[in-house]
Amino acid sequence: MHIGIAGGGLLGRLLAWQLLIAGHQVTVVDRDTPENSAxxxxxxxxxxxxxxxxxxAETVVFEQGLNGIAQWQQWLAQLQQETGEQVFCSDAGSVLVAHRQDRAELPRLRRDWQHCLGDRAAAVQVLDGAALAALEPELARQFSDALYLPDEACLDNVHLLAVLATALEKxxxxxxxxNIEQAGPQCMQVSGERHVFDHVLDVRGFGAHEAIADLRGVRGEVLWVHAPEVQLRRPVRLVHPRYQLYIAPRPDHRYVIGATEIESEQETPVTVRSSLELLSALYAVHRGFAEATIEHAFARCRPAYPDNLPRIDAYPGYWQVNGLYRHGYLLAPSLVSQVMRLLQNKEEGPWPVRQHLAESVA
Ligand SMILES: Cc1cc2nc3c(=O)[nH]c(=O)nc-3n(C[C@H](O)[C@H](O)[C@H](O)COP(=O)(O)OP(=O)(O)OC[C@H]3O[C@@H](n4cnc5c(N)ncnc54)[C@H](O)[C@@H]3O)c2cc1C
Structure with missing residues (x-):
């Protein structure tokens, strides 16, 4: 079958790769080149x-997320075999810290996990100063205790997207x-031209919001910094009653930092207020960030449905797969696997599937 993929973002690249492995002919259509995904x-x-x-989130996000981490390990190994490129994946857990005045937040979080997950919450570890110093030495200068989540991970997504593009080409x-003006059963309208396929998978993320009535955007803002004086191996979260900073490590002393989640569909540049809040919080976690350089500031919308869970809408010859919200990397493995099964007429999977008639495409 010749399958057209509308959108070459995370889902688009993963589905294209899996469909090529399954022996299909695949064309990905995106407004950007593979190198310049926006x-x-x-x-x-x-x-x-x-x-x-x-x-x-719902417990299904937890269960499918744990499976997702295992699936990423396999996929990264396979991508390395196919392309010779090793994508950085920090799989040594993540650390949560709180400033002195907010330290009551840490035991409160442990109680929340017990409430959500019962006995499984025992996996959350409490670190005293010595244990924190052994795990993330530079954090122990500023914090005297922490929580440790051993089963969390973090990917170098920019490299991953490049490696997936190489695998597709190979x-x-x-x-x-x-620019996809319209996607529908077995066809796409692209920059004024009609392209015909056996199936179309519409994975345009927030770019599909005009075609999907209940899809909304949830704005997120991040700064990318280069901090030669900082050496953190794992993602770090600063717990605060109102403001949660995260620091996600990349190779070569680079870090992605973010915090905000705004119910807004604007993709206008990052504001001074957000930058100030992010950078002050960052400096308070680690003084070494004072000399860091800011390499990029980005604001984008996460695609989300009202329940903040992904969903598959199936029309004859046309599939909308969307709603990954803030869990795109975490849940893509299970969503991609479910779409692959559906294309083989196997119904089972954790995510809701809505069946539609072809005539009802918006
Ligand atoms: C600030 C921020 C932080 C995040 N952090 C995390 C995290 O830590 N962990 C996690 O799991 N998830 C995270 N996410 C969520 C994750 O990025 C998304 O859930 C995921 O990217 C959605 O994948 P997608 O393929 O559906 O959409 P996208 O990745 O947005 O891809 C959509 C693609 O479609 C293309 N497109 C759209 N419209 C058109 C059109 N009309 N014509 C042609 N091409 C088009 C776009 O160019 C793009 O390439 C974060 C998101 C943001 C914004």
């Missing part, structure tokens, strides 16, 4: 954080640059 996938912190996320996938 989707949410590129700016994301790419933390694989089922423990942190379950406190604000397997004969086609990448077509153009």
């Amino acid at each position: 989707g949410a996938c590129r700016v994301a912190a790419a933390m694989l954080a089922p423990w942190s996320e379950v406190l604000k 397997r004969g996938g086609r990448w077509y640059v153009g």
Whole structure:
């Protein structure tokens, strides 16, 4: 079958790769070249954080997220075989710290995990100063205790997206640059031209919001910094009653930092207020960030449905797969696997599937 993929972001690249492996002919259509993706996938912190996320999400996000981390390990090994490129993945857990005045937040979080996950919450470890110094020595200068979530991870998403593009090219996938004006059963309208396929998978993320009535954007802002004086191995979260900073490590002393989640569909540049808040919080975690350079500031919308869970809408010859919200990297493995099964008429999977008639495409 010739499958057209509308959107070459995270889902688009993963689905294209899996479909090529399954023997299909694949054409990815995106407004950007493979090197210059501007989707949410590129700016994301790419933390694989089922423990942190379950406190604000359904338990299915936790279960599928844990499976997702295992699946990423396999996929990264396979991508390395296919391309010779090793994508950085920090799989040594993540650390949560709180400033002295907010330290009561840490035991409160442990109680929240017990409430959500019962006995499984015993996996959350309490670190005293010595244990923190052994795990993340530079954090122990500022904090006297912490929580440790051993089963969390973090990917270098920019490298991953590049490696997926290489894998697609090696397997004969086609990448077509153009603006998709409309996607529907077996066809796409791209920059004024009609392109016909056996199936179309619409994975445009927030870019599909005009075609999907209940899809909304949730704005996120991140700064990318280069901090030669900072050496953190794992994602770090600063726990605060109102403001939660995260620091996601990348190779070569680079860090993605973020915090904000705003119910807004604007993708305008990062504001001074957000930058000030992020940078002050960052400096308070580690003084070495004072000399860091800011390499990029990005704001993008996460694609979300009202329940903040992904969903598959199936029309004859047309599939909308969307709603990954703030869990794109965490949940993509299970969503991609479910789509692959559905294409083989196997119904089972954790995410809701809505069946529609072809005539009802918006
Ligand atoms: C600031 C921020 C931080 C995040 N951090 C994390 C995290 O730590 N962990 C995690 O798991 N998830 C995180 N996410 C969420 C994750 O990035 C998204 O859930 C994921 O990228 C969604 O994947 P997608 O393929 O559906 O959409 P996208 O990645 O946005 O890809 C959509 C693609 O479609 C293309 N497109 C759209 N419209 C058109 C059109 N009309 N014509 C042609 N092409 C089009 C775009 O160019 C893009 O390439 C974060 C997101 C943001 C914004």
